[in-house]
Amino acid sequence: MRTRFVIAIAALAALLALDLGAQPASDAQLVSAYRWHGTGENFGGFSGLEVSEDGTDFIAITDRGYIAKGSFEREGGVISGLKTVRLSPLKSPKGEPFGRFRSDSEGLASHMDGPIFVSFEAKHRVMRFGDVKAKGRTLKKHPDFKGLQNNSSLEALAIDRDGTLYTIPERTGLEGSPFPVYRLRAGSQTWEKPFTIPRFAPYLPVGADIGPDGKFYLLERHLSGILGFTNRIRRFDITPDGFRNEVELLRTPVGLHDNLEGLAVWRDDNDSIRLTMVSDDNFKFFQATEFVEYVVLTPSPDQAVPAN
Template sequence: MRRGSSGRLSAALALILLACAARADEPARLLASFTWRVDDPRFGGFSGLEVTDDGGALVAVSDRGAMLRGRITRQKGAIAGITITDFGPIRLDRPAKPPGLRDTEGLAIAPGGRVFVSLEGMSRVLRLSDKGRATRLPDHPDFAGLAGNAALEVLAIDARGRLYTMPEKSSAWDAPFPVWRFENGQWTTAFHITRSPGFLPVGGDFGYDGAFYLLERGFNGIGFRTRVRRFELTGNRPLSGRIMFTAPVLRHDNLEGLSVWRDGQGRTRLTMISDDNFRRLQRTEIVEYVIGNPLQ
């Protein structure tokens, strides 16, 4: 062995052990991944996701302004197949030309079943009627200044029926992300979330525990990496949260939609869907991570 090789080897082993320790400290573990293929030119580009409480059905929205509903077939708890029950365009509150302005990114479904979507091309949040017609909610003054391709990426609703939305990018690389809350007919700034180098928010949901879960994505020019953080909504300081899991580059596709629910064993599940950007080199992937032991 050459001089200095043992030192470099020790340093490399230390880094590996440190990385393993960090992963061991993250409470969520990968349960399964399902690649979803459908022979339909409209299929793909999914950025928002909601899974029913029993894990047996889903709703997804695409960045071309379409909404899909489907029934989930499971084997030993993992997704084995999905049957589409409804698939069609969302009736926006006004014509969207060019088509990029139909970019529905966030999806939230209230406890009573009312559906809300957020748009990135036109920074707004819409409430959908039972017939799919959209009504625009009042804007927050800050919405007008958001970048067109980094606007209202995240949409979630808490147990009290209050909506939360946030942009994909903050005002600066080291500035926290604002999170706006819609209550009593208006948006207010509810809290801020710290920004971490290499990650941007793309999806969010509330769990049964009342915590806010944020899906974040990183891209290094070769592939995507994924992270979920959990936030207890207390205090007014920017929240850093706890990392639930961090998936390295190329483990998953471009995960953008997140749904948090509790399975039959009492565990919290994080179900995510990827936006394939309608590209052949990418895929529509549904990934599920699980937190906790049975009955926890």
């Protein structure tokens, strides 16, 4: 017992000594933490999330190539249950479930009423699905994708109002180097690498979304050993010169939530920005699948910054 206590204190001290980046310039308040208890061997490992504009419906993907579609039940704006949840396999270009080494789906981007885009990190690629039942089509790859790290590549994926995609790998390969941002403009078949995002240890990107305010939201996480997970959300303006005006909206205490990996950003009935997240339980009995939701307390300008 004493040894475990010493290890825990040492791990906490190491975390506090790291450069965690800029201190929060605004804040967010926890409003929902709902445990999702599913059944079957394919339930779990949720790594990507999208939520409808009114916060009612959601789609989520697992890191074993499955997609879930359902709706939230809410009481006083707080998630109280789920309904009409369907879990089914994503389909390959041949119309079949993906094999073991091609099913590691991580990032999710969709307008909910249109095509679904999914990023994968075992065979590094982004695919397009017409809907949850449609066969997938692999998009042309950026030359960098081939050299990305296994199990640490295209974790974060987001789509803007015009259909432009943004994806960010979990690791850069060089300790301390910024994270590259890959962009596929709407209607184009060629990925660009126009700019980067600053990196502050120990957090790594795991999810992203573009909010109704036109801003880019990045979800990052860190596993602090036996102490559990801590997460951070940063917000950026999307400008012709890159992601600018960084604000840290949220940094969770170690162990408060499980392994949050999927992020969806929407505006509620009070005109407040909501940050809805889902956790990846890694298919472990000692971890949990949960929906976590925060309200951003500081207002965000209604006028979106134009993307270029």
